[in-house]
Amino acid sequence: MRLSVVGCGYLGAVHAAAMADLGHDVVGIDVDAGKIERLSRGEAPFFEPGLQDLLHSGLGSGRLRFTTDPAALASAELHFIAVGTPQRGDGDGADLSFVDAAFAQVLAHGADGDIVVGKSTVPVGTVERLAASIPADGPDLTLAWNPEFLREGHAVADSLTPDRLVFGVADGSADSPAAAALERVYARPLHEGTPLIVTDWATAELVKVAANAFLATKISFINAMAEIAEVTGADVTQLADAIGHDARIGRRFLNAGVGFGGGCLPKDIRAFSARARELGRGDSVRFLDEVDTINLRRRDRVVRLAAELLGDEPAGHRIAVLGLAFKPDSDDVRDSPALEIASALRAAGAVVVAADPHAAANARLRDPGLRTVDTAAEALAGAELVILLTEWTEFVTLDPVAVAGLTAERRVIDARNALDPEAWIRAGWDYRGLGRRSAAAVGVS
Numbered sequence: 001m002r003l004s005v006v007g008c009g010y011l012g013a014v015h016a017a018a019m020a021d022l023g024h025d026v027v028g029i030d031v032d033a034g035k036i037e038r039l040s041r042g043e044a045p046f047f048e049p050g051l052q053d054l055l056h057s058g059l060g061s062g063r064l065r066f067t068t069d070p071a072a073l074a075s076a077e078l079h080f081i082a083v084g085t086p087q088r089g090d091g092d093g094a095d096l097s098f099v100d101a102a103f104a105q106v107l108a109h110g111a112d113g114d115i116v117v118g119k120s121t122v123p124v125g126t127v128e129r130l131a132a133s134i135p136a137d138g139p140d141l142t143l144a145w146n147p148e149f150l151r152e153g154h155a156v157a158d159s160l161t162p163d164r165l166v167f168g169v170a171d172g173s174a175d176s177p178a179a180a181a182l183e184r185v186y187a188r189p190l191h192e193g194t195p196l197i198v199t200d201w202a203t204a205e206l207v208k209v210a211a212n213a214f215l216a217t218k219i220s221f222i223n224a225m226a227e228i229a230e231v232t233g234a235d236v237t238q239l240a241d242a243i244g245h246d247a248r249i250g251r252r253f254l255n256a257g258v259g260f261g262g263g264c265l266p267k268d269i270r271a272f273s274a275r276a277r278e279l280g281r282g283d284s285v286r287f288l289d290e291v292d293t294i295n296l297r298r299r300d301r302v303v304r305l306a307a308e309l310l311g312d313e314p315a316g317h318r319i320a321v322l323g324l325a326f327k328p329d330s331d332d333v334r335d336s337p338a339l340e341i342a343s344a345l346r347a348a349g350a351v352v353v354a355a356d357p358h359a360a361a362n363a364r365l366r367d368p369g370l371r372t373v374d375t376a377a378e379a380l381a382g383a384e385l386v387i388l389l390t391e392w393t394e395f396v397t398l399d400p401v402a403v404a405g406l407t408a409e410r411r412v413i414d415a416r417n418a419l420d421p422e423a424w425i426r427a428g429w430d431y432r433g434l435g436r437r438s439a440a441a442v443g444v445s
Ligand SMILES: NC(=O)C1=CN([C@@H]2O[C@H](COP(=O)(O)OP(=O)(O)OC[C@H]3O[C@@H](n4cnc5c(N)ncnc54)[C@H](O)[C@@H]3O)[C@@H](O)[C@H]2O)C=CC1
Pocket: 006, 007, 008, 009, 010, 011, 012, 029, 030, 031, 032, 035, 082, 083, 084, 085, 098, 101, 102, 105, 119, 120, 121, 122, 148, 149, 150, 151, 152, 263, 264
């Protein structure tokens, strides 16, 4: 099929390349000329494992191209909208101006019979509003919403072999032309057995925010347990292992630490709450405000713990920060707990030296005064405190014996509970996890 993807960011660039891999003719459109230039050269504009190869094969096949020209929409019969829906500057709700602008472009360049498929995460009711906005003399477009569940760092596999597909169509019927068109788009994964749910617009919109709200809740739940563990001497990692063996609970997304960040979970739960309030159902998801509060409290906890370990005054002390991205295998620093903590410690006067394999440049764009270095060893040199904030493999596999010689003091905060406490304690470190058992209780002398 002939497809367009409007918006080529973390979601759209991967989606465009994945659609070409599924055998479609795809044009990716973005207003950012620099991004389009890099994509057209086969260069991923952000770090995402496997994306570069997927781009190369798409461009090489002749089935994938990128442009800033919205007139290219005319070459496609089905248009994916993958632009951003960030938190509004003046409140918790989603800023839909990019979605509206992208839809206006499709209206301007699309043709009768075209199908518009939203992938951006939007508040429930958005599709209905867009459909109602089509002018009487506009093209006869059909709207569908196909929410995306990819995870950064796993985006290629998640796009090529999703764990489920959700098609939201006007009448909620699998027999509708829009559902049939989407079945052709996703013929390969559907043939491979990917579960499909065809539903109405509102359910499809809600599925997406409900999924992210559930994941965020799971993380804040375990972080709340970490807070209790901290005052009782219990160990939250063992607690997570123990409850996670119950298949009804499951161990995934029960890693306590510094909490969730990124361009999605934080803004999506806030937008969901804001939308529920608009609908007069704020009470139904009020717990999400608590989920947000618990999450943000974990960042403060790390800043306070750092101060405590440095004699209550971080000013002037050298701190090695390992990790700036909101999660490993990504260069994304949007609402990154790691970056926020590094910046807060700097603001408190600490001499912060940070390392991240891929996110340092993005971090410096947001905090230009932040000192970054290329390797963990450089960050650790002379440090009085080490804080692990993003669990990149190269950080969690550091040898505590070998790196002990680099730092001025052997103090480490494992803000992701990703290190082996016993190994670090045995190597002479004052190890602090978040909600993990203390050195004495681990039984290491
Ligand atoms: N990043 C992720 O892992 C996922 C994101 N989502 C959702 O997908 C949407 C996009 O998210 P990201 O890709 O992370 O955002 P992003 O900010 O990385 O990408 C958005 C892109 O849209 C472009 N854009 C804005 N207005 C445009 C227009 N009128 N025409 C063409 N391009 C335009 C921007 O230049 C930018 O490149 C959001 O709603 C997000 O919640 C959903 C699932 C996963």
